[in-house]
Amino acid sequence: MSRLSDTQTGFAHAVFNADAAVPEGIVSHLRRQPRKRFGVYRNNVYVSLISVLEGRFPVVSRLLGEDFFKATARVFVEHHPPTSPVLMRYGGGFSEFLETFEPVADLPWLADVARLEWAWNLAYHAADKDPVAPEALAAIEPASAGSLVFELHPAVQLVRSAFPVVSIWSEHSKDGEPEHIDAGAGGEDGLIVRPGIAVEVRHLPRGGAAFISALAGGKTLGEAAEVALDEEASFDLQANLAGLIASGAIAGLRPA
Amino acid sequence: MSRIENTDGSNPIPARAGVGLKPEHYAEILDTRPAIGWFEVHAENYMGAGGAPHHFLTAIREHYPLSVHGVGLSIGADAPLDTDHLNSLKQVCDRYEPGLVSEHLAWSTHDGVYLNDLLPVPYNAETLGRVCEHIDQVQEVLRRRMLLENPSTYIRFDGSEMSELDFLAAIVGRTGCGLLLDVNNVQVSATNHAYDAVAYIDAFPHQHVGEIHLGGHADDEGDDGEPLLIDDHGSAVADIVWNLYAHTISRCGPVPTLIEWDNDVPAWAVLMDEAARADIVLSETSVQHVAAE
Structure with a gap:
């Protein structure tokens, strides 16, 4: 393993684990392991991906309300981050995720709405x-x-x-x-x-x-x-x- | 001073203001054909098979020069480049024949996960070797020179052994790539790491700058209450960045300049006003010839 690889492994882990310490070796001009500064990256990753999902699943978002949707999308991002930089491909697993996501268990049709919105996205780019x-x-x-x-x-x-x-x-x-x-x-x-x-x-x-x-x-x-x-x-x-x-x-x- | 040439001479990007193309503005642009010098797109948004994005970009491309800006190649990753993604970038370039192609000095993919942010790298010999390998590969596959963009950063690595400027100059020297100078990123990084933005611009390898970016940033505070600027592309270009831009043009001469506004995208007229302001700087700033270092 190279140093660069180790650095990036530690960085990525800390981005997806809010409780993780800022990796050693990350500094500001005023301190070591600056938590708030590192948090900018964490925030960028989550906010941007939640925003992608919000744009892809507008009806699910409307049905849940903005805050509930964002909280739901955050859990999805944490457990199912994108595997491609082509973000039009992100969100294919969202309906399956909703099927087993306990806080929306009383909305059994929600996953099918997500399935329809994903199908819409596939059709849009076909x-x-x-x-x-x-x-x-x-x-x-x-x-x-x-x-x-x-x-x-x-x-x-x-x-x-x-x-x-x-x-x-x-x-x-x-x-x-x-x-x-x-x-x-x-x-x-x-x-x-x-x-x-x-x-x-x-x-x-x-x-x-x-x-x-x-x-x-x-x-x-x-x-x-x-x-x-x-x-x-x-x-x-x-x-x-x-x-x-x-x-x-x-x-x-x-x-x- | 040798200005880098657009490698595709038939589709040059003029030394005027351009605007980042957003779906919100497709129809208005086609209906009104605004007097804008050129457009730039994020390559990844045109990697689908068909549909509206390609339909509108094809129509707009018939009337305007185009620059392709990649955001997902992860050139700064230790891991090998994603060759499927690189081939997709090549397909976008083959299809739209852009005058300029650019990417970032950053990483965004690790262990098969795409983090959707431009993450920083330590400036040392190991990273330099990896980044140069990746840029060589990109330029071989695309068969053209690419531009590499200077990053906006919020943290530094104590494993860094070189300055960002020395790092960029070494990349240019080894790979022959050009540079995309993001003036807002300079302001953001200089503020965040407490160095002088003007001195950074003065020491930048001007002769290799093929494009400039201007975007908005937000004000925040760091861990110790110190100023921290966030590069959010969600507002108008700040006055301090306009001033730094005028200084940049006085050093670099007129360079194609993009207005980037990716979040909370405003009405088209607002972007045109920003572009008009850049065009004024481009046409009215006289170049101070300073001996290259």
């Missing part, structure tokens, strides 16, 4: 691709339609929830006082798309998420429709397929 035009649907030969396979747009994300996650998210994404959403009103599935540069969140009809998952997994249109019908007897293939294409979720289709 690769660019032109979705297929709605006319593509009209060009499908009915006889061969069942054997088509679909390429989903790179931005497409699905969030399935036992709670009304899309309603909670959209109500708290708007300006103004949010309407009360009954968390017991039943589950919702969200489709996140970004046909151009603007991310859109759509509430899927029942069976829609199973249908899209099956398509994403490489199943043919016919197979995916069966999967969806197994889950939801009222699944409307025509409407779901038209909705998917109209929302810009499909980047290509071809015979299997």
Whole structure:
């Protein structure tokens, strides 16, 4: 081990452990181990990362209130600091963290809201691709339609929830006082798309998420429709397929 | 005096004021095409695959020179550079053909954890060797000269054996990199470590300065009640820094100068006013030719 490596190990440890002593060898012109000065680094690391999470999870933050969110994010940062300097990738584990974070145990839907906001972030930065035009649907030969396979747009994300996650998210994404959403009103599935540069969140009809998952997994249109019908007897293939294409979720289709 | 040339001669950054590009201002910039000399972006914000950041930067790049400023390469770390990250930086440079590319004399990654701050290094032979290896590697991969920024610091290491100025000069001598002189960082570090900011500027290797940064700082106190300045990029450039900047230009001559405002980002017009003030200094300051040391 080099001296520099030891220095940086001690520095990083002290940043993430508020009770740790300032490492030896760190000085100001007036004293050794200046605690307040070292605290500037501690503060910079935490405040900046909490701010990243606040920007990434604005609805979770609104639901918890600013102070509670910041305290929650601080614990997350301490236990799950970023592993990449590309901070658009930070926060992927936040929903799993919320699932087991005792102080939010009475908000069982919160983790799903975080999952939706993370999906939004992934869609925002996903690769660019032109979705297929709605006319593509009209060009499908009915006889061969069942054997088509679909390429989903790179931005497409699905969030399935036992709670009304899309309603909670959209109500708290708007300006103004949010309407009360009954968390017991039943589950919702969200489709996140970004046909151009603007991310859109759509509430899927029942069976829609199973249908899209099956398509994403490489199943043919016919197979995916069966999967969806197994889950939801009222699944409307025509409407779901038209909705998917109209929302810009499909980047290509071809015979299997 | 030999001024370092922009290594990509087709996309030069003019010796005028530029502004750090923020998403809050994308639309207004494209709508109004303000008379600003150039923009700078943080490389890491454009390392995603696609979407709005690339859409807007591509459109803005068509109308303005661009400088790319990395904040996450951790050049001062003892550990090897993250080659994936370096390759991502190269992709950003290949895509946007910046006139200048810069990074920091600092570390931010350790044991696979990214600390998201520009952490200080001891100035000694061991660090110098490591930093120079890393800069050589960056310049080889990017196939261009990079600029290294002087840090703002709150502590010092008793393991330091050289002054910051000697350390920077040695890096330039060994690697051939240029320097990004952050005048606010000079004011912050000089105050925090009780040395003379003007003397630091006077002794800085002027001929290697390819870019200047100006940002805001906040006032605080150290452990013993002594003045401590915090480099927070969250406010207007302080008057004391404007004065130091004018002195810097009188020594360096006109150099591309960036207004950095990263936190509590203000309205575009506020940034334009700061840039206009820098442009006045750039155009009205006469250069005092002082013999190089």
